[in-house]
Amino acid sequence: MTILNPSIRVASAPVSWGILEETDNSHWPPSEQVMAEIRAAGFEGTELGPLGYYPTDIPELRAALARHQLTLTSAFVMIGLFEARRREADIAGARREAEILHALGCQFIVLADAMCPPGDDAPPSSAAWREATRLVENLAREFRSLNLTTVFHLESDSHLKSPDDLDRLCRETDSDLIAICLDTGHHFYNGGDPRAAVKQYGHRIRYVHLKDVDPGVLARVRTEKLDFYTAVKAGVFTPLGLGQADIAGVVEDLKAQGYTGWFVVEQDLLTRRDAAGRTPLEAAKISRGFLREVAGI
Secondary structure, eight states: OOOTTTTEEEEEGGGGGGTTTTTTOOTTTOHHHHHHHHHHHSSSEEEEOOOSOOSSSHHHHHHHHHTTTTTEEEOOEEEEEHHHHHHHHHHHHHHHHHHHHHTTTTOOOEEEEOOOTOOOOOOOHHHHHHHHHHHHHHHHHHHHHHHHEEEEEEOBBBOOOSHHHHHHHHSSSOOEEEEEEHHHHHHHHHOOOOOHHHHHHGGHHHHEEEEEHHHHHHHHHHHHHHHHHHHHHHTTTETTTTSSSHHHHHHHHHHHOOOEEEEEOOOOOSSEEEETSHHHHHHHHHHHHHHIIIIOO
């Protein structure tokens, strides 16, 4: 595969094959198939996926990645920042994933707030915010000892989902500890402009998920007040270039400010094919081709 810009590398993630955290796994394809198809689509790297989907034994995982000529880029980790009942288990899982990332030489760990339980979407109190930001910073310090930079990711239907939430998190945390994973899809889905986010946060954006959004489906989501998983099943996310999140503009802006590192292409799925009937591999090839032809990466 030709690398058009050696300072930028392009990866995908198991989520584009329907492997979402905390969802029904009956349709999940074997991890070896997913790794093979990520490589076949033209990607250099992969995220870890939910803990236990890829091998957790370090030599076994390293061998699997080598077989498919893939680099492990990071892991997406949800923590119930405002849910005491699940926080301890979530933190234990995050620590395990951090150990795996460290062993494989990764630079980043992606943290997000867990999705709200049904009926529990009231805005957190100021005290809860202070507790959450302390927790995130403490974890970031801990992960720094493993040579990992913590990047925070907005997650739809969580307590930290909107651009305003991200702005508050950035104001209330140390920028030296907490960087940003800009997910173009979640940012747009929750009313934000990803290009404006690039301008606002600049070099605090250290890691990027590229995800495109179907505006027609998004309008239906808002009109019918659909939950996030229903929106995913309805096809709110599309291959890159087929939606309205201005992926080419985001990449151009990031490159112009000197961004280096990983772009991770995602199209969240909860079924074996997307809403247009494409297999994950077919959709991934469309996204990869778009980045080559339009974005120059």
